[in-house]
Amino acid sequence: MNSLLGHIALPLGRSGSFWFPPQSSTVAAGHDFVYNLILWLCIIFFVAICGATAYFMVVYRKRPGHKEEVTSTHNTKLEVTWSVVPLALLMVVFGVSTYWYMEMVTPPDEEVYELNVTAQKWRWTFKYSGEAVGGTYYCKYMHLIKDRPYQSIMTAPDNDVIHSMFIPAFRVKQDCVPGRYNRLWFRPTQTHIEAGMPDGFDLFCTEYCGDSHSNMITKVFVYETEAEWVAGIKKDGDLKGLNPEDRGAAIYAQFCSTCHSTKAGQDMIGPSWHGMWGKERDLADGTKVTYDENYVRESVLEPNAKIAAGFAKPSAMTPFNWGAENDLYFEGLIAYMKTLK
């Protein structure tokens, strides 16, 4: 039932078939099977309809000497046939499609690794913890091990907006709704290298979430072994091993860079960080504040407390709180800010 087109690798794209990215999860093949089933049914009906239309258009075209004939205005047998046959076919399609959907939404009985996904304007945070990784890591990429099942527990902060996580190579998608926890199960079947995507699988936000919606994309890495996986997480999410400046730069890249620039005078959604350290800053309410450790800490934890002059009130920024890791994070951020002169 594989589509003919399915075997033509498109020169435009990277890997995968004409229609789809590579099949890299357990449900991808089923999804593509349903797609091809419907595709062929559609092609048959479409060719029949357009073929008949084109044939009539030519044979019965208005021309001298040709006159329309009066034919019957209805034909119950014919009409019942062309209602019941498509209905029966559609019920088959519905059955097959639903079967595969149940596969998609039913997690396996074995132990499933739970992965916390938080979507925020405009970044993804994947939280890894537990014995295997030894500690808690906040990563900007998704790290997985081949052939293991994962359950993502997905949400967005209360004061944020709805996002949606879409991994085309896995054929899965689920919304991250503020104040709710949605679940999404999947099991990768090949590594990104095997799939021909050395830069990682794409992960998109597919629920419109504002200015940087189209930049809210990240990568999924699938590893062969647990050791590679742990190494990947640590490289992505471990901040302890870095010196404060580099740690700050990494935190900036993950959490802050969508809204704050580090170039002089380049204000984006938030003010630029360049050359601000230690200076007086004008606030929206007309008062002034010194740009110091306290101000930075307060602004991160409570963005609305002091808003810089010329920026939206209430603040567009969602508050950050890394809990027990706060000191580590602030030390890094402050050290990094001091370097931006």
Added chain:
Amino acid sequence: MSTGVADHETKHDLPARPPELAMHFDNMHQQFHSGKLGMWLFLGQELLFFCGLFTAYAVYRGNHQEMFHYVHYFLDWKLGAVNTVVLLVSSLTAAWSVRAAMLEQRKVLIFTLLATFICAGIFMVVKYFEYTHKLHIGAVWGGGFNVADADLPAELVAKYPDMTGAKLKEMGAGSFFAIYFCMTGLHGLHVLVGMGLYIWLLVRALKGDFNRRWYGAVDNVALYWHIVDIIWIFLFPMLYLIG
């Protein structure tokens, strides 16, 4: 120009048209029933309009069963019952006014229209007192819900002595009042529109505009008034009575 039969028919062959008959209708019967069908369809959309709120009510009730139980003590069922009776009486007078218009009983018509208007007015006055009391004690929507413990309804305190305003706020009492104010507010708006319509009918009745041929306006406004009533008949138990 041989169009046969059509040529022989001109307007003056037709029976005289009553002054109330619009040019695109054939007769009064057709005109009356067009208006009435239009009104019924309008009432259909009114129901769907309120359905959105009823659904929201059901969803929130399902999500916060306990809170709905505590908070319904804030609503005084006696005032609600008074308003229910007032509206039922007004429905009677509204129906009566249609009969009076059909029978050309001018005095009865004016009296019943006035009575309907007054009942609507009483309803709104009672609502005004209910609303101001809630606003006064801070029993309002969303995050604005802040009721001092002293202001909690006596019945609630009697049954659950350790209940506090802060606890209710925590449970999301603001959602209940969001729904309460939206539902009764929208209903109240409909009552106000109805009062405006009854004033309009009253003026026309005083001018003697209605007669046995033409009383569609009285009939249609009465239909509208009945739906406003029926919605209240649902709102009253849902908000005031179910615990």
Added chain:
Amino acid sequence: MAGGVVEKPAAHDKPRKHYLNHVKTFGSWLVTLDHKRIAMMYLCAVSFALLLGGVFALALRTVLWNGTPADPETSILGATMEQFYNKMFTLHGAVMVFLFIIPGIPAALGNFILPMQLGAKDLALPRINLLSWYLYVMGLVLFVCVLVLGGLDTGWTLYPPYSMGGGSQSQHVWHSLVLAYMAVFILGFSSILTGLNFIVTMHKLRPPGMGMYDMPLFLWALYATSLIQVLATPVVGITLGLSLIEHMFHVGIFLPQYGGDPVMYQHFFWFYSHPAVYIMILPAMGVQSEIMGTFSRKHIFGYKAIAWSSIAIAAIGFIVWGHHMFVSGQSPTAGIIFSFLTYLVAIPSAIKVFNWVATMYKGSIDLKTPMIYGLNFIYLFGIGGLTGLFLASISNNVHLHDTYFVIAHFHMVMVGSTVNAFLGGVHLWWPKMTGRMYNETLGRIGAILVFVGFNLAFMPQFVSGTRGMPRRYANYLEEFTTFHQASTVGAYILGAGIGLQVLYLLYSLFKGKKAPDNPWGAASLEWQSESPPDFHNFTKPPIMMGAYDYENWEYESEEAGWKLKPEVIETRKTLSKVH
């Protein structure tokens, strides 16, 4: 109608009085209760909306020519590239949906044609019709205010919490949103009143001797549309009313941080907006039925099946809204039920297509401009409808949801079918409405340009969609570049096709040939009036006959058009005789 404009001796002396010129003052248009004048005002307004929405579409396609994230320093009209794009797609969607496509066919073409196809003098409730028009104007003005205030970037679906700023918003967006909620609320009531009026008219002003099954199929389609308008639109009314209250007072209905539920908004919104999709497509199917019969010169095949399939679509359309929310966190059971119901809608749609094709069988197919649109319709609706099957499949929908596949699918239906039928209907009834003929050659070129441009714009999007291109992206990965650039070229060709039509249609108003009463040989009652019709629609009572009895008409000449055969005139009763 033997006779008509050309043969009247008086016609040479002074112009015939008709609905356009019987009173000429501007004020007479403002307070007119005449359904034809209100329809013409609607036609101008919705065409304006179509062009406005089209300009937004071209703007956003232009931004998408280049996929790399723009340098934050580049700005268009004081906004970054992304902000500009987001406003453009929001306004494109909102203007097209609320101002063009929902009122388009019913309020402009339907308003004009419906009473005439019943042989009536007006809609049953002319004042309600005028009110509905002014509500539409208010909605239009509010939307223009939104535009002037700096636009909106919420998406036409206005999903909270994003639409309400997710807790943060600049002041002008706050105001824009208030205006947008009010605009959509008001436009909703305009739509409800039009639907209500149509239903009453079809029930009460249908002449004796004309049963429901004697009505042209366009009217059945409008009937089904009106049912949806009356029963679904109030729900979006209350939803936007609640949104407005939530937005202004934070009462906690839809916003999670105040205890509300954003997913409930989606349920409410799609409870209207899915049926609204059928408000958009059903009238188009009605126009299509008229075109296919007329230009094949064949009685429409399977009348009752087409008529009832409209009602079936309307009815099932009410219970499929959940298929917009398969990935929102809705329970899988609910998802499967919605998927099943969605498949059921496919059947009545398919029945219609089969019947249209069967109508052509052994006909005499005249490829006039409206018929080219009719054929476009079969092809594009074929693709649009069939790709709906992929989206109805719940397992495929998970992958395809919110990708370009969805964009391509609904544009195939909304633009490929509805806009095609709208243009087809405008060309079909243009001679009746304005009394002028447009240039046939330019008409055909326009129709073909629309077809070519449209296909080029949307066919590539199916493939980029299945390959994972998400919708509403201001920039994209490099691998999607070819698809996007093809779309952009297609969009410009489509724009050129529509622009060409505006030009030659306007030209025809001044320089076009005088239209005969029945230039196509169509058989429904409106073609027995003069072109353009008299203020009272029919100067002589129309002769009762089937809406698809084309054999009653014979071709005379290009100037005189088609005439009723003399034996028909002698043997049939006129409308007033039936009374």
